[in-house]
Amino acid sequence: MIGVMLRVFSDPRCLLHRVPDGYPERAERLESILELLHHRQVEVEESGEHGGFEPAVAAVHSERYLSRFLGAMERGELFLDTPDNPLCGSTWEAARAAVETTLAAADWVAAGAGRRGMSAVRPPGHHAERNGAMGFCYFNNVAVAVDYLRREKGAQRLAVVDFDVHHGNGTQHIFEEEPDVLYLSTHRYPFYPGTGAADERGTGDGEGATVNVPLPAGAGDVAFEAAFQSALLPSLREFRPEILLISAGFDAWQSDPLGGMLVSEQGYRDWGRWLGSVSDEICQGRCLVLLEGGYDVQALPGLLWTHLQALDGQT
Numbered sequence: 001m002i003g004v005m006l007r008v009f010s011d012p013r014c015l016l017h018r019v020p021d022g023y024p025e026r027a028e029r030l031e032s033i034l035e036l037l038h039h040r041q042v043e044v045e046e047s048g049e050h051g052g053f054e055p056a057v058a059a060v061h062s063e064r065y066l067s068r069f070l071g072a073m074e075r076g077e078l079f080l081d082t083p084d085n086p087l088c089g090s091t092w093e094a095a096r097a098a099v100e101t102t103l104a105a106a107d108w109v110a111a112g113a114g115r116r117g118m119s120a121v122r123p124p125g126h127h128a129e130r131n132g133a134m135g136f137c138y139f140n141n142v143a144v145a146v147d148y149l150r151r152e153k154g155a156q157r158l159a160v161v162d163f164d165v166h167h168g169n170g171t172q173h174i175f176e177e178e179p180d181v182l183y184l185s186t187h188r189y190p191f192y193p194g195t196g197a198a199d200e201r202g203t204g205d206g207e208g209a210t211v212n213v214p215l216p217a218g219a220g221d222v223a224f225e226a227a228f229q230s231a232l233l234p235s236l237r238e239f240r241p242e243i244l245l246i247s248a249g250f251d252a253w254q255s256d257p258l259g260g261m262l263v264s265e266q267g268y269r270d271w272g273r274w275l276g277s278v279s280d281e282i283c284q285g286r287c288l289v290l291l292e293g294g295y296d297v298q299a300l301p302g303l304l305w306t307h308l309q310a311l312d313g314q315t
Helices: 012-016 027-039 053-060 063-074 091-110 141-153 169-175 221-239 265-282 300-311
Strands: 006-010 044-046 082-086 116-119 158-162 181-188 210-215 243-248 287-291
Touching (some): 006 091, 006 300, 012 091, 027 044, 027 300, 053 063, 053 091, 063 091, 091 116, 091 141, 141 287, 158 169, 169 181, 169 210, 210 221, 243 265, 265 300
Parallel strands (some): 006 044, 006 116, 158 181, 181 210, 243 287
């Protein structure tokens, strides 16, 4: 079972974003996760509305983008910015719920040492840019959480580890000039969205606070272990964030229909164990996990469960 200090948050409104047939990012992804958590007798807290939503989103996304999003909803348009971002009548509400769930989880994690939170939401977020939607993402959930923790909870140094198979372009770009936000990513490259080269290290005052470890197609557990042990974990130990955030995508899984990588279940277990241990070591165990990608609907719940158990010290 999951320990008492790891709390899972979700919201049924996240299921309202319905997509055309054939889209990989669909409601069944989250439904399958919630079904497994119920079967495992894990209590899932429904976040409900959060008063921090509007200032948090406005701090990360431009007013022009938010207006364009709302305008597209009002006009009944079929897509927002790209064909990867379909719209239905409830897309805004689902994307809002993903943010509000993440803020509730952030509140929990920030309230004391040893707290880990999981935001089980969709749509995902790490591709969303300050001025646009892309890659199934509408609001950048992890970026909103980072800004909220700094602005409302007094955190000064935060780190994001992103192990989705696709590089988190939005998160990197939003914080690339910030020296106090460390962004670490391991991902397939070259691949969608085309960013994430090793020489992308941040800009201006933020130079050096971005660490990309691109890996070739077909990389598996051994290559990812080298990335974690040689770059991600040492960077975290040197930076010493107050809270660790994880953009957890499970599409490097060996049977994912989009990923083209060969990570096993043991790989996700190891990553959880390593990140849990380093968070205990450097930030009093405070860790916030956000669901990003992962499109093998049958395997996704088990991979997430394995990762969370290992993160919680149950190997």
